[in-house]
Amino acid sequence: MTVAGAWPAARPILKGFVGAAIGFGVGAGIAAIGRTLAGDDAWSLELSFSVGYVFALIGWLAGVGVWERWGLEWIGRETRPATEGWQRFFAFTTDHKVIGVQYLVTFLLLFLVSGLFAMLIRAHLLEPEGAIFGDDGYNRVMSLHGIIMIAVAVAAIIGGFGNYFVPIMIGADDMAFPRVNALSFWLIPPVAVLLLSSQAVGGWDSGWTAYPPLSVTNASGQVFFTLAIITFGLSSILGGLNFLVTVILMRAPGMSWGRLPIFVWAMFAASILALTFTQFFAAAMLMVTLDRVADMSFFNAERGGAPLLYQHVFWFYSHPAVYIFVLPGLGITLEILAHFSRKPLFAYRWAVAGLLGIVGLSAVVWAHHMFIAGISEDLLVPFLVTTEIISIPTGFVFLSALGTIWMARLWLRTPMLFALGVIFNFLIGGITGIFLADVPTDITLSDTYFVVAHFHYTIIGGEIFALFAAIYYWFPKMTGRMYNETLGKLHFWLMFIGFNATFIPMFWLGLNGMNRRIASYTPDLQDVNVLVSVMGFTMGASFLIFVANMIWAFARGPKAADDPWRARTLEWQTSSPPIEENFPSPPIVTGGPYDYGVPDAPKHGVFAPAGASDEEGS
Amino acid sequence: MRRDLAVVGVLWALLTIVGELLAVFVDPFPLTRSDKGEDIEGAFLVLVYMAVPVFTFVIAVLVYSVLRSSTTEFPEEDGPPIQGRGAAPVAWLAVTSGLALMTIIYPGIVGINELFFDDDETELVVEVEAVQWAWIFDYPEQDVSTVNDLVLPLDRNVTFEITSTDVLHSFWVPSFLMKIDAVPGKTTEITLRPTSVGSFATDPLMRVQCAELCGLAHSKMTARVSVMEADEFDLWAAEKASVSTSEPTPAADSQQIDIVGKDILFDLDAITVESGRQVLVAFDNQDEAVPHNWALYESRDDAEGGEEAIAGSPIEAGPLIQQIVFEAPEPGTFFFRCDVHPTTMIGEFTVQ
Numbered sequence: 016m017t018v019a020g021a022w023p024a025a026r027p028i029l030k031g032f033v034g035a036a037i038g039f040g041v042g043a044g045i046a047a048i049g050r051t052l053a054g055d056d057a058w059s060l061e062l063s064f065s066v067g068y069v070f071a072l073i074g075w076l077a078g079v080g081v082w083e084r085w086g087l088e089w090i091g092r093e094t095r096p097a098t099e100g101w102q103r104f105f106a107f108t109t110d111h112k113v114i115g116v117q118y119l120v121t122f123l124l125l126f127l128v129s130g131l132f133a134m135l136i137r138a139h140l141l142e143p144e145g146a147i148f149g150d151d152g153y154n155r156v157m158s159l160h161g162i163i164m165i166a167v168a169v170a171a172i173i174g175g176f177g178n179y180f181v182p183i184m185i186g187a188d189d190m191a192f193p194r195v196n197a198l199s200f201w202l203i204p205p206v207a208v209l210l211l212s213s214q215a216v217g218g219w220d221s222g223w224t225a226y227p228p229l230s231v232t233n234a235s236g237q238v239f240f241t242l243a244i245i246t247f248g249l250s251s252i253l254g255g256l257n258f259l260v261t262v263i264l265m266r267a268p269g270m271s272w273g274r275l276p277i278f279v280w281a282m283f284a285a286s287i288l289a290l291t292f293t294q295f296f297a298a299a300m301l302m303v304t305l306d307r308v309a310d311m312s313f314f315n316a317e318r319g320g321a322p323l324l325y326q327h328v329f330w331f332y333s334h335p336a337v338y339i340f341v342l343p344g345l346g347i348t349l350e351i352l353a354h355f356s357r358k359p360l361f362a363y364r365w366a367v368a369g370l371l372g373i374v375g376l377s378a379v380v381w382a383h384h385m386f387i388a389g390i391s392e393d394l395l396v397p398f399l400v401t402t403e404i405i406s407i408p409t410g411f412v413f414l415s416a417l418g419t420i421w422m423a424r425l426w427l428r429t430p431m432l433f434a435l436g437v438i439f440n441f442l443i444g445g446i447t448g449i450f451l452a453d454v455p456t457d458i459t460l461s462d463t464y465f466v467v468a469h470f471h472y473t474i475i476g477g478e479i480f481a482l483f484a485a486i487y488y489w490f491p492k493m494t495g496r497m498y499n500e501t502l503g504k505l506h507f508w509l510m511f512i513g514f515n516a517t518f519i520p521m522f523w524l525g526l527n528g529m530n531r532r533i534a535s536y537t538p539d540l541q542d543v544n545v546l547v548s549v550m551g552f553t554m555g556a557s558f559l560i561f562v563a564n565m566i567w568a569f570a571r572g573p574k575a576a577d578d579p580w581r582a583r584t585l586e587w588q589t590s591s592p593p594i595e596e597n598f599p600s601p602p603i604v605t606g607g608p609y610d611y612g613v614p615d616a617p618k619h620g621v622f623a624p625a626g627a628s629d630e631e632g633s
Numbered sequence: 634m635r636r637d638l639a640v641v642g643v644l645w646a647l648l649t650i651v652g653e654l655l656a657v658f659v660d661p662f663p664l665t666r667s668d669k670g671e672d673i674e675g676a677f678l679v680l681v682y683m684a685v686p687v688f689t690f691v692i693a694v695l696v697y698s699v700l701r702s703s704t705t706e707f708p709e710e711d712g713p714p715i716q717g718r719g720a721a722p723v724a725w726l727a728v729t730s731g732l733a734l735m736t737i738i739y740p741g742i743v744g745i746n747e748l749f750f751d752d753d754e755t756e757l758v759v760e761v762e763a764v765q766w767a768w769i770f771d772y773p774e775q776d777v778s779t780v781n782d783l784v785l786p787l788d789r790n791v792t793f794e795i796t797s798t799d800v801l802h803s804f805w806v807p808s809f810l811m812k813i814d815a816v817p818g819k820t821t822e823i824t825l826r827p828t829s830v831g832s833f834a835t836d837p838l839m840r841v842q843c844a845e846l847c848g849l850a851h852s853k854m855t856a857r858v859s860v861m862e863a864d865e866f867d868l869w870a871a872e873k874a875s876v877s878t879s880e881p882t883p884a885a886d887s888q889q890i891d892i893v894g895k896d897i898l899f900d901l902d903a904i905t906v907e908s909g910r911q912v913l914v915a916f917d918n919q920d921e922a923v924p925h926n927w928a929l930y931e932s933r934d935d936a937e938g939g940e941e942a943i944a945g946s947p948i949e950a951g952p953l954i955q956q957i958v959f960e961a962p963e964p965g966t967f968f969f970r971c972d973v974h975p976t977t978m979i980g981e982f983t984v985q
Contacts, residue, residue, distance in 0.1 A: 462845060
């Protein structure tokens with residue numbers, strides 16, 4: 016990485032900024048003309064910014080590479096060649112592995128930044144009156160922590176490992192729509208910039224849920240939030256579409272649906288959700304934006320609007336969204352459990368049925384977030400019933416996990432520790448979910464720290480632990496180097512103990528009168544809050560070990576073998592890291608992915624000799 | 634395999650016994666002080682009893698599997714190729730479906746009927762208006778109105794009719810365990826019966842706490858709750874009702890103070906008057922549709938501790954002008970505020 020190489024690396028992003036600036040000028044100009052004609056001031060922060068942003072986004076995408084690598088074709092000209100070398104990680108690149116790394120690094124950075132916000136929140140709550148922020152500062156940091164972590168939860172595994180490994184695991188050489196894939200990623204930087212820069216115009220204090228009327232009347236940072244979410248949603252929808260088409264059409268010969276690795280199934284299930292439901296989130300955000308800049312009064316009760324309407328539209332996406340977070344995490348967990356137990360994945364078909372059953376039921380449970388919102392009392396029973404029923408397909412995942420480790424000789428490497436951790440954590444997340452699904456108990460528990468503890472158990476416990484399992488599991492494949500096992504285990508134990516000791520006491524806090532999203536609390540709860548904060552800092556410290564391990568391993572780690580885990584799935588049958596086409600010759604799938612110990616089981620994948628693939632097909 | 638099953642079974646049974654004993658003897662709830670709250674606490678405990686064996690089952694299998702055989706070296710031999718295609722998944726489906734059905738029926742549907750579809754006759758109506766960031770309580774039958782002070786009689790069914798004038802709020806009394814959102818443009822209702830005497834002074838859970846994020850001072854949007862014997866409550870209500878009707882007339886030589894309330898702020902943060910003369914505070918509330926008042930207290934601590942105001946006006950939405958007439962107290966430093974906005978609309982009142 017020389018200084019000479021820095022210019023080609025910075026070029027696409029600088030061009031993107033120039034495009035964004037030009038676009039913003041055009042958009043704000045259009046808004047100014049419109050307002051002047053209507054007899055208003057030319058500039059109005061929220062309207063001018065919103066219209067300016069739409070054009071700035073187009074300009075950014077065009078500048079960063081959409082035009083040079085794609086758009087030139089539309090006018091019948093040659094597109095520019097792809098960037099080579101390490102600079103490709105900073106460019107509009109169609110290689111799914113590069114895009115996977117771009118996603119993963121971006122979202123790990125956001126995870127650490129937002130984790131820092133969590134540390135600030137816990138430092139503030141060391142004292143009942145609050146130790147750091149004023150009320151407004153607290154509400155803003157809490158909101159920022161919430162939405163950035165939601166974005167991490169949506170895209171870290173799907174964008175990172177989904178992009179990198181789904182094509183390899185199904186034996187394809189890329190995603191179905193490589194350029195759409197690059198577009199999905201380059202929509203992400205504007206989201207991060209908007210969310211962080213919103214603080215310059217007052218931020219927003221309505222949490223990640225942004226319920227109106229508050230989100231219609233608060234500071235202008237709220238508009239940055241809604242625009243960011245609409246952009247992020249677009250990225251998510253394009254990604255979902257791409258994964259579905261890839262899995263349906265790009266599987267290698269012999270890769271029947273019954274031979275798909277469970278992680279690919281989980282990605283498939285999550286992609287159905289992302290493609291189907293994300294537009295409802297965007298619609299909710301659009302309505303808030305229009306209420307603010309165009310006075311549409313969707314949510315203004317005095318003028319015929321309905322505040323509750325927002326919650327229905329919002330949760331119609333945002334409940335399925337929790338399965339967008341968690342399903343890929345559960346997929347990785349089952350994947351690792353099978354390989355490190357060296358046994359077939361127990362009740363594979365039931366696990367798949369569980370994943371798909373969750374997809375189906377997730378569409379009809381949203382109002383369980385609204386049991387105390389003032390909805391009709393006749394809606395309580397139906398949504399209670401559907402919500403309780405979703406525990407049945409979720410149970411299949413536990414069946415599969417427990418059956419897989421049963422009677423096995425468990426290989427306790429770092430990925431396996433994290434996968435076992437997921438079972439424990441997600442069990443607590445799932446069981447406490449029953450208390451929130453059951454209307455009578457939810458009445459007192461909703462909007463308290465019980466809920467805070469519950470969703471951190473499902474999202475950190477079920478997904479972020481799986482994310483780290485995946486990082487350790489696939490690190491040797493992606494980098495060709497091995498991480499340090501001792502540091503990996505230290506990271507696990509510190510994170511596992513810190514996590515549980517942070518969030519278990521929060522259940523108690525919720526039962527004892529601490530509601531969520533508060534900058535101050537009653538003094539009787541201070542002792543437990545101090546405990547929670549100290550344990551939270553412990554958990555935070557574990558990530559320093561992780562970062563040190565990753566940096567060391569990336570620079571100096573010992574060379575990793577192609578298949579250090581001796582796993583059967585296709586990604587381990589190619590070089591570490593894989594070549595650009597993924598495999599030297601196209602794979603043919605001849606057996607199941609997890610047939611460890613099955614007598615005379617055929618290999619999962621074999622490779623036709625180079626050049627012979629054409630004959631295979633005929 | 635038979636032996637393994639037996640060991641796990643014993644482990645599961647032991648963990649379950651320990652867990653159930655803990656569930657019976659460790660009560661996670663502090664004192665519950667309403668009839669509905671007791672139903673909810675009962676439902677919570679039933680779910681805990683049901684959750685314990687599920688939790689311990691998974692833990693037993695997990696712990697046993699790790700203890701039975703694990704290694705940090707690569708295991709040369711593969712495990713037994715159990716595929717899970719037999720009866721186990723079917724049995725699992727049957728058991729989990731049964732558990733889900735149980736929680737749906739009880740505490741689920743049964744509990745909903747207890748909490749929402751009972752026919753308890755309302756004996757007291759309290760209209761609750763949530764504003765950023767205060768609670769205004771109206772007792773229409775008693776002709777009493779209070780701010781951030783909810784007084785209730787023991788053992789009477791109280792119906793709260795709740796609404797909001799600005800953003801979403803949520804009406805939650807932790808020790809009653811009941812909660813419902815305050816939504817602009819509609820009225821939500823809960824009915825409950827307080828079952829024990831107590832007050833915020835001794836039990837921090839005896840407070841109305843806004844539970845739905847409502848902006849700046851959300852965490853401080855609380856009201857003191859006290860539950861008293863029914864006859865005591867009637868006395869309190871009668872006294873409150875009589876106070877709010879008597880109004881002294883201003884004398885000709887009173888010292889007039891003009892103070893404006895606008896954008897949820899006073900234009901003065903300090904007022905000085907002379908002792909021994911009558912004071913006339915003319916409070917001009919210019920905030921449209923926002924309720925304010927002006928009230929004088931011995932000290933800020935007194936005000937926040939729920940002591941009576943020395944003088945003050947009723948809470949009314951602007952725009953309007955209120956007059957507060959009172960005899961200036963002995964020289965000293967006092968505290969004034971708007972009871973609806975006790976964090977932002979405050980000031981010092983000096984008597985010379």
